[in-house]
Amino acid sequence: MDDEKLVRLLRKKKEEALEALVEKYSAYVSTVARNVAGGTLGNSDIEEITADVFITVWKKSSELCADTLRSYLAVIARNISIDRLRKLHYTVPIDELEIDDSSDVESNTDQRLIADEFNSVINEMSQRDRELLLRYYFYYQKIPQIAAEMSISESSCKTGLFRARNRLKEKLIERGYGYE
Amino acid sequence: MSKNLYDLFSEYKGELPEIKEEKCDSERIKQLVRQQTSEKKNIKVRRNPKMFIISIAAALTAVTSITAAAYSDNFGGFKKVLRRTEASPAVNSELPLVNGSDTDGMEDNISVDSVAFTGSDSVSVKTAGMYYDNNTFMLSVEMKVGNGITIPDNAVVLPYFTKYANGQAEELREQSGSGNAAKLVKGDDAQTYYATFYISDEDLAGSTIGVRLENIINQNVVSDCQSALVAEQNKWHEEFGTDSSIEDWKAYWKENNLDKRTLDFMASYYRDCDKIVEGSWNAEVEVPVDIADTNTFENNGFRVKTDTLSITVDAERDIPEGAAYEPVITLKNGDVIFTTGTKETEWLRENGVFTSEDKHENFASIYSNIFSYSKPHDVDDIAEIAVYIFNYEGAELTVEKNLVYTAD
Numbered sequence: 001m002d003d004e005k006l007v008r009l010l011r012k013k014k015e016e017a018l019e020a021l022v023e024k025y026s027a028y029v030s031t032v033a034r035n036v037a038g039g040t041l042g043n044s045d046i047e048e049i050t051a052d053v054f055i056t057v058w059k060k061s062s063e064l065c066a067d068t069l070r071s072y073l074a075v076i077a078r079n080i081s082i083d084r085l086r087k088l089h090y091t092v093p094i095d096e097l098e099i100d101d102s103s104d105v106e107s108n109t110d111q112r113l114i115a116d117e118f119n120s121v122i123n124e125m126s127q128r129d130r131e132l133l134l135r136y137y138f139y140y141q142k143i144p145q146i147a148a149e150m151s152i153s154e155s156s157c158k159t160g161l162f163r164a165r166n167r168l169k170e171k172l173i174e175r176g177y178g179y180e
Numbered sequence: 181m182s183k184n185l186y187d188l189f190s191e192y193k194g195e196l197p198e199i200k201e202e203k204c205d206s207e208r209i210k211q212l213v214r215q216q217t218s219e220k221k222n223i224k225v226r227r228n229p230k231m232f233i234i235s236i237a238a239a240l241t242a243v244t245s246i247t248a249a250a251y252s253d254n255f256g257g258f259k260k261v262l263r264r265t266e267a268s269p270a271v272n273s274e275l276p277l278v279n280g281s282d283t284d285g286m287e288d289n290i291s292v293d294s295v296a297f298t299g300s301d302s303v304s305v306k307t308a309g310m311y312y313d314n315n316t317f318m319l320s321v322e323m324k325v326g327n328g329i330t331i332p333d334n335a336v337v338l339p340y341f342t343k344y345a346n347g348q349a350e351e352l353r354e355q356s357g358s359g360n361a362a363k364l365v366k367g368d369d370a371q372t373y374y375a376t377f378y379i380s381d382e383d384l385a386g387s388t389i390g391v392r393l394e395n396i397i398n399q400n401v402v403s404d405c406q407s408a409l410v411a412e413q414n415k416w417h418e419e420f421g422t423d424s425s426i427e428d429w430k431a432y433w434k435e436n437n438l439d440k441r442t443l444d445f446m447a448s449y450y451r452d453c454d455k456i457v458e459g460s461w462n463a464e465v466e467v468p469v470d471i472a473d474t475n476t477f478e479n480n481g482f483r484v485k486t487d488t489l490s491i492t493v494d495a496e497r498d499i500p501e502g503a504a505y506e507p508v509i510t511l512k513n514g515d516v517i518f519t520t521g522t523k524e525t526e527w528l529r530e531n532g533v534f535t536s537e538d539k540h541e542n543f544a545s546i547y548s549n550i551f552s553y554s555k556p557h558d559v560d561d562i563a564e565i566a567v568y569i570f571n572y573e574g575a576e577l578t579v580e581k582n583l584v585y586t587a588d
Binding site: 015018019022023026027028030031032034035039042043044046047048050051052054055058068070071074075078079082086115118119122123131133134135137138139140141144148149154155 | 186199200333399413
């Protein structure tokens with residue numbers, strides 16, 4: 001069943017569409033959850049998280065859009081996994097970015113503005129930089145995994161990621177954000 | 181203010197790259213989904229963290245005793261090693277020492293004496309530096325491999341830790357660090373490598389930590405072991421019956437001691453796997469008793485122990501199934517310390533317990549009931565300690581504030 005039809009039926013609360021959604025995307029969703037968990041959660045936890053993702057989508061089916069269904073599932077899988085890890089008091093990876101208090105942005109540090117700026121910055125980056133950053137910071141993939149899936153060496157992956165992070169930093173500084 | 185890059189990426193709304201999908205039991209997931217959609221109420225279940233702490237009676241043999249030493253000129257070298265290596269398991273970069281912050285007054289928490297491990301001759305191992313507080317132990321080691329041994333880029337070593345205290349020996353497992361492979365990072369010459377390990381456990385002051393490093397192996401072996409373990413656990417689940425409820429499966433897991441079977445499976449896998457260097461290296465570290473100036477507060481069903489670098493929260497009362505609790509510390513200067521980024525603290529913020537204007541500090545590391553600060557705090561500077569219980573039972577979230585301590 002294609003995503004357009006899936007979304008149409010999900011909006012109508014057709015349970016067969018939910019089953020079809022699970023069939024089509026459970027491997028993707030559980031892979032995202034497993035990456036975020038980084039080996040700290042067992043199989044049954046990952047299955048519970050994956051099921052929770054589909055339940056969330058079911059409850060919010062009125063908000064679904066066929067074009068972004070896959071990304072929407074990934075974002076929910078990521079958020080639920082992080083919530084679960086935090087609730088179980090596991091350490092969640094952190095890579096801090098300092099936003100300069102002295103910049104003009106201080107008065108506008110509304111979450112939405114930062115998010116919009118951030119999306120715009122990411123979209124300006126090269127396809128390769130964006131892919132490296134998304135695999136590392138969005139999907140929580142490890143260097144060997146990224147290298148294997150992008151068919152590059154681990155050292156070039158590390159260097160590429162380092163440079164992409166620096167370019168992200170430069171672009172954020174251009175937008176008036178400090179960065180450390 | 182600061183933002184976590186991982187959090188920023190949760191705001192990403194564009195197209196995502198394709199990733200290699202791993203197989204999963206979609207029938208099992210459908211079944212879980214069906215169970216939930218058929219329920220009138222959706223009750224969130226909080227699983228307790230798996231406690232992989234196993235008491236053992238065995239004592240380590242042929243070990244070297246390390247006595248904590250004062251801060252020395254080698255501190256710069258230790259910090260250099262810390263910067264090079266990624267602690268295993270991954271630590272929050274805000275932890276003292278890791279974050280490069282001012283370490284004045286922390287001399288008693290750091291030892292940079294070089295002490296040799298005993299064990300296999302193929303690799304000589306010595307400490308490059310240690311950091312310890314009452315709940316945290318971080319150790320960097322230098323490993324010099326013999327001539328003719330080639331260490332590939334993705335080599336790791338497996339660490340195991342045993343805590344000896346009050347005549348008891350406890351093997352510290354899982355999140356505490358045992359068995360969490362640490363990557364070997366190349367030093368200044370072809371024979372020198374470094375690795376850093378990090379463990380959390382309560383009441384480390386005055387204990388002795390036995391450190392055992394085993395075998396240098398390829399990182400891929402660790403991933404393969406994890407995949408094999410998942411397949412094995414799936415087999416156990418199938419033997420039990422995949423039609424039963426999650427609660428029944430959890431009870432079965434406990435009754436049949438599947439934690440131990442999991443550990444045995446991993447031990448057996450690592451025993452039989454291909455190794456880059458086969459060997460075992462041992463040392464013992466005495467954690468000084470005087471590092472902990474601990475104050476204990478008990479009130480409203482919670483016991484909170486706090487020192488300059490962390491707090492430990494124990495619930496003495498019944499916490500409803502599905503509920504979570506979070507401590508919030510308010511300092512006399514108005515700063516607030518809490519866990520950022522959780523639904524619970526967002527609720528506290530939205531309901532005016534603190535505002536975005538309040539200067540706040542995130543707990544640097546959270547392990548089970550241990551919350552570490554990102555910088556030392558004087559206990560006398562604390563104005564209030566409260567523990568909030570978030571109960572998700574029923575349709576409505578209920579929140580209860582429990583005041584544990586308030587300064588006069």
